Amino acid sequence: MEKTIAINAGSSSLKFQLYDMPSETVITAGIVERIGLKDSIFTISVDDEKIKEVTDIPDHEVAVQMLLDKLISHNIISSYDEITGVGHRVVHGGEKFTESVYITNQVIADIEALSELAPLHNPANVTGIRAFRKVLPDIVAVAVFDTAFHQTMPPSSYLYSLPYNYYEDYGIRKYGFHGTSHKYVTERASDLLGRPQEELRLITCHLGNGASIAAIEGGKSMDTSMGFTPLAGVSMGTRSGNIDPALVPFIMEKTGKSAEQVLDVLNKESGMLGVSGISSDLRDLESEAAKGNDRAELALDVFVDGIHKYIGSYAARMNGVDAIIFTAGIGENSSYIRERVLRGLEFMGVYWDPALNQVRGVEAFLNYPHSPVKVIIIPTNEELMIARDVEVIRAQR
Numbered sequence: 001m002e003k004t005i006a007i008n009a010g011s012s013s014l015k016f017q018l019y020d021m022p023s024e025t026v027i028t029a030g031i032v033e034r035i036g037l038k039d040s041i042f043t044i045s046v047d048d049e050k051i052k053e054v055t056d057i058p059d060h061e062v063a064v065q066m067l068l069d070k071l072i073s074h075n076i077i078s079s080y081d082e083i084t085g086v087g088h089r090v091v092h093g094g095e096k097f098t099e100s101v102y103i104t105n106q107v108i109a110d111i112e113a114l115s116e117l118a119p120l121h122n123p124a125n126v127t128g129i130r131a132f133r134k135v136l137p138d139i140v141a142v143a144v145f146d147t148a149f150h151q152t153m154p155p156s157s158y159l160y161s162l163p164y165n166y167y168e169d170y171g172i173r174k175y176g177f178h179g180t181s182h183k184y185v186t187e188r189a190s191d192l193l194g195r196p197q198e199e200l201r202l203i204t205c206h207l208g209n210g211a212s213i214a215a216i217e218g219g220k221s222m223d224t225s226m227g228f229t230p231l232a233g234v235s236m237g238t239r240s241g242n243i244d245p246a247l248v249p250f251i252m253e254k255t256g257k258s259a260e261q262v263l264d265v266l267n268k269e270s271g272m273l274g275v276s277g278i279s280s281d282l283r284d285l286e287s288e289a290a291k292g293n294d295r296a297e298l299a300l301d302v303f304v305d306g307i308h309k310y311i312g313s314y315a316a317r318m319n320g321v322d323a324i325i326f327t328a329g330i331g332e333n334s335s336y337i338r339e340r341v342l343r344g345l346e347f348m349g350v351y352w353d354p355a356l357n358q359v360r361g362v363e364a365f366l367n368y369p370h371s372p373v374k375v376i377i378i379p380t381n382e383e384l385m386i387a388r389d390v391e392v393i394r395a396q397r
Helices: 060-073 105-116 122-135 148-152 164-170 179-193 247-255 259-268 271-276 282-290 294-317 328-333 335-342 382-396
Strands: 002-009 014-021 025-033 040-046 049-055 083-090 140-145 201-207 211-217 220-224 323-327 374-377
Touching: 002 122, 002 382, 014 060, 014 382, 025 060, 040 060, 060 122, 083 122, 083 382, 105 122, 122 140, 140 382, 148 179, 148 220, 179 201, 179 211, 179 220, 179 323, 179 374, 179 382, 201 294, 201 328, 211 294, 220 294, 247 259, 271 282, 271 294, 282 294, 294 335, 323 328, 323 335, 328 335
Parallel strands: 002 083, 083 140, 201 323, 323 374
Antiparallel strands: 002 014, 014 025, 025 040, 040 049, 201 211, 211 220
């Protein structure tokens, strides 16, 4: 059996998951944290036990070498040759990449050129790619893009009402994110419903610290809430979501902040943290709201109302909906948020059972059998999607 490793590299981290393919069995998973900082942390799962080591890991190349060495020392693999493919999550593929691709020098250059669209993510993704290439130069390496799934959106969905040459000259448009997650739950919903994707109209709600809603028609993304960057859409943990753009110069004038500083506030000090003044963690806000904290309750209201609006608008856009999907950390685990989002959707054929909603982190239907619109929790699995794409491209070579 082939072994494929899925990689998600951040500026100071590297998450990994090793699969036996094509059985899609997870062999091990882990994360390297604080790369380039003192007291880096390496964590790996061995026989259902998490083994943690604190040491100095100066760069991603050392992190990759340490990862591979640990796979051997823990008897997970006997040699590097057992790993036949590696898939790298890349946040932004722009319009250049509409699907996962085999990594070449030109692909790396293209990903680097797109860094101006994702300056915090693409450079880190390239760092991970280069590190693996140096240590394992001969295995099949594949780039899997967060934005690729949303490249099926029509121009009426992705264009902003700006001078058209801004799109032509600077690539200013809606790109959308979390595409690998939206794609996974779309495919899984088709299996669970026993209907081909081509027949389905789905609204997929990826709700975590970052959150995005997508309208999926016939298996293809036709609209999504995030935009040119992951800042747009619904309120999130620390991100504002949609605001009136005239607020940026207004805040600059009132506070003396630069445009970059205001953008930092919108990304890191807004959302549920900003409204509540308490926390960006939904669990903290639920706890405080239960104690009667009005600001915590208000932050939850803003979050839920935004999701509610997108569901209504996307149902109208697709002339109906067959299923609403909840996924990611909040979507999979918060019965409170799911209840708040679903409440009042009966007018569009959503009839859900509060008793069925009392579950966490498992696949489950929440609707009554007679409900025209199904409601499903589907735990996302972006790493598995990466591994699958690696196997498809490896088989083509």
